[in-house]
Amino acid sequence: MSTKNTEGLVDFAILSMKYKTKLTKKFENRVKYEAPNPDNILSYIPGTICEVFVKEGQKVQEGESLLILEAMKMRNQITMPRDGKVKSIKVSQGDRIPKNHLMVVIE
Amino acid sequence: MSLKKHILDLRKRKEQVEKGGGDRAIEKQAAMGKMTARERILALVDKDSFTEYDLFVEHTARDFGMEKKQLHGDGVIIGTGTVYGAPICIFAQDFTVAGGSLGLMHARKITKIMDHALKMRVPLIGINDSGGARIQEGVNSLAGYGEIFYRNTLASGVIPQLSVILGPCAGGAVYSPALTDFVFVVENISKMFITGPGVIESVLGEKISMEDLGGARVHAETTGNAHFFSNSEAECFEQIKKLITFIPWNNDKKAKAFPPKPPKFKGKIEDIIPSDPKTPYDVRDVIKAIVDDSDFFEIQDLWAANIVIGFGRLNGETVGFVANQPLVLAGVLDCDSSDKAARFIRYCDAFNIPIITLEDMPGYLPGVDQEHAGVIRHGAKVLYAYSEATVPKVTVILRKAYGGGYIAMNSRHLGADFMFAWPMAEIAVMGPEGAANIIFKKEIDEAEDKDAMRALKVEEYKEKFANPYVAAAKGYIDSVIEPSETRALLLHAIEVSANKDDHRPAKKHGIPPF
Numbered sequence: 001m002s003t004k005n006t007e008g009l010v011d012f013a014i015l016s017m018k019y020k021t022k023l024t025k026k027f028e029n030r031v032k033y034e035a036p037n038p039d040n041i042l043s044y045i046p047g048t049i050c051e052v053f054v055k056e057g058q059k060v061q062e063g064e065s066l067l068i069l070e071a072m073k074m075r076n077q078i079t080m081p082r083d084g085k086v087k088s089i090k091v092s093q094g095d096r097i098p099k100n101h102l103m104v105v106i107e
Numbered sequence: 108m109s110l111k112k113h114i115l116d117l118r119k120r121k122e123q124v125e126k127g128g129g130d131r132a133i134e135k136q137a138a139m140g141k142m143t144a145r146e147r148i149l150a151l152v153d154k155d156s157f158t159e160y161d162l163f164v165e166h167t168a169r170d171f172g173m174e175k176k177q178l179h180g181d182g183v184i185i186g187t188g189t190v191y192g193a194p195i196c197i198f199a200q201d202f203t204v205a206g207g208s209l210g211l212m213h214a215r216k217i218t219k220i221m222d223h224a225l226k227m228r229v230p231l232i233g234i235n236d237s238g239g240a241r242i243q244e245g246v247n248s249l250a251g252y253g254e255i256f257y258r259n260t261l262a263s264g265v266i267p268q269l270s271v272i273l274g275p276c277a278g279g280a281v282y283s284p285a286l287t288d289f290v291f292v293v294e295n296i297s298k299m300f301i302t303g304p305g306v307i308e309s310v311l312g313e314k315i316s317m318e319d320l321g322g323a324r325v326h327a328e329t330t331g332n333a334h335f336f337s338n339s340e341a342e343c344f345e346q347i348k349k350l351i352t353f354i355p356w357n358n359d360k361k362a363k364a365f366p367p368k369p370p371k372f373k374g375k376i377e378d379i380i381p382s383d384p385k386t387p388y389d390v391r392d393v394i395k396a397i398v399d400d401s402d403f404f405e406i407q408d409l410w411a412a413n414i415v416i417g418f419g420r421l422n423g424e425t426v427g428f429v430a431n432q433p434l435v436l437a438g439v440l441d442c443d444s445s446d447k448a449a450r451f452i453r454y455c456d457a458f459n460i461p462i463i464t465l466e467d468m469p470g471y472l473p474g475v476d477q478e479h480a481g482v483i484r485h486g487a488k489v490l491y492a493y494s495e496a497t498v499p500k501v502t503v504i505l506r507k508a509y510g511g512g513y514i515a516m517n518s519r520h521l522g523a524d525f526m527f528a529w530p531m532a533e534i535a536v537m538g539p540e541g542a543a544n545i546i547f548k549k550e551i552d553e554a555e556d557k558d559a560m561r562a563l564k565v566e567e568y569k570e571k572f573a574n575p576y577v578a579a580a581k582g583y584i585d586s587v588i589e590p591s592e593t594r595a596l597l598l599h600a601i602e603v604s605a606n607k608d609d610h611r612p613a614k615k616h617g618i619p620p621f
Contacts, residue, residue: 009387012436012437014437014439014469014470014472014473014538015469015470015473015509015510015537015538015540015541016538016540016541016544017384017385017469017538017539017540017541018385019384019385019387019433019437019469020385020386020387021387021433021434021435021436021437021438022387022434022435022436023435023436024411024412024413024435024436025328025329026329026443027436027472030474030476031476033475033476033479046310046311047310072310096311096312098311098312098313
């Protein structure tokens with residue numbers, strides 16, 4: 001890279017100043033933030049769905065187990081975060097899922 | 108036996124063991140585009156300087172049929188030699204012998220040469236090319252790794268430690284390089300990861316190639332684990348040799364001085380930098396205009412390129428440069444660039460290398476991802492490293508020094524010995540636009556033509572504060588200098604600080620925000 005090389009220069013704003021600069025791959029690939037939806041129950045670790053204990057439409061109390069997500073040789077209980085109803089179940093037994101995968105929607 | 112016979116017998120034994128894993132294994136190694144462990148050492152050290160130890164060491168494993176296997180040198184070569192006359196200790200894992208796997212005696216050989224390096228106070232170079240722990244030796248392998256890590260830590264900051272990754276380096280084995288000062292990787296040859304593609308696929312169902320997971324480019328560009336990237340082993344060895352010329356043998360010494368040379372750069376240094384603070388330039392051009400022979404040896408050039416670090420010489424003496432890079436992300440500080448700068452500053456401080464900071468930065472990178480990634484903790488490392496450092500510390504503010512960045516980039520307030528600023532430097536709590544919007548909010552909001560009023564107020568602010576003289580009036584800047592004076596003043600600063608004696612309160616160690 002030299003001063004004459006202006007390829008890839010873009011506008012880049014920091015505190016209301018706009019600079020001409022290049023971006024890094026990491027910056028371009030960064031994940032945009034989205035506020036979490038408390039009705040979506042996501043996997044906090046990648047793993048396998050061992051068992052699902054609830055059905056769609058079922059009323060569940062806070063603390064009751066919804067399913068078991070096995071990861072790193074541990075059977076993790078995924079529990080209901082508050083009293084409510086299971087709206088839909090997005091996984092089934094045996095599914096191998098990544099981190100932050102939508103497992104259950106509650107209401 | 109007659110003496111002659113004894114000597115012939117020795118030669119025969121040596122010849123046999125020096126073959127490592129034998130012709131077929133050597134052919135395989137060559138087919139992978141790799142040199143053998145012995146070839147590597149001989150390519151790296153000065154001619155005829157290598158002396159090998161523990162050639163006849165044998166493993167002690169007695170299980171799983173190991174008692175019938177002979178592993179020459181137990182898969183690693185150790186010894187001493189010189190690089191451009193500098194004494195070094197070296198080990199090289201031999202992939203042709205049981206895949207360079209690490210067993211008890213293999214580890215003992217490595218720790219032996221590490222102990223030797225530490226006692227002799229000379230640099231240690233480790234060439235890694237190993238399939239990992241030797242499973243047949245069980246917990247003895249794990250013990251071996253642990254004993255290597257322990258010595259890496261004890262030697263840290265005492266002798267330079269260089270790790271060269273010339274093959275697989277996986278699982279626990281990666282932590283020895285990670286504990287050392289500089290890691291070298293070569294395209295298509297180096298592979299570093301904690302868990303390999305196979306495990307990742309079986310656990311997570313994620314498919315990835317070894318190269319994409321932990322190849323040379325990944326570590327040079329994405330993780331920052333590697334400091335030097337090259338396209339061939341030969342190029343890699345040249346980088347190692349060059350690095351050795353810039354650093355001292357141990358923390359009691361200074362780097363060897365070279366005959367002073369003027370920069371090759373012949374233009375005007377001020378012409379490199381556009382006066383508009385929003386227009387980028389390559390700060391490496393400025394460094395090359397300053398250092399001897401325009402020879403700047405950059406470290407981690409592919410990772411966190413918004414900050415530039417590396418070695419150069421001023422009047423023949425090694426100095427470390429830390430410079431914001433306006434060409435990339437406008438030269439902001441963020442998590443990665445903070446880590447990169449902080450570690451380098453601590454390296455320079457540990458090894459008596461003066462630090463030159465060239466500052467031109469708009470502040471910290473805004474964003475949820477940055478805040479959540481811990482930019483507070485990472486950014487704090489830069490403050491810690493600069494404040495802690497007792498080597499000569501010189502700052503030149505080239506253009507912008509806004510807000511927290513002004514403080515972080517080796518300001519007077521963190522203990523800079525010399526603070527220079529070019530006349531176009533803007534030292535302020537933030538850029539003129541941002542500042543005017545806040546200070547003159549009322550005037551701008553109430554004006555009929557808001558944009559005209561804003562422009563007017565920005566100008567007003569610029570005139571008043573966006574210059575080096577407010578800071579100079581308080582003595583925060585020692586001198587406002589003409590750009591053409593920069594090299595001469597840096598040479599002077601280094602000369603004046605030759606006997607710098609700066610002490611910190613006695614303590615076991617600080618607690619930097621790791």
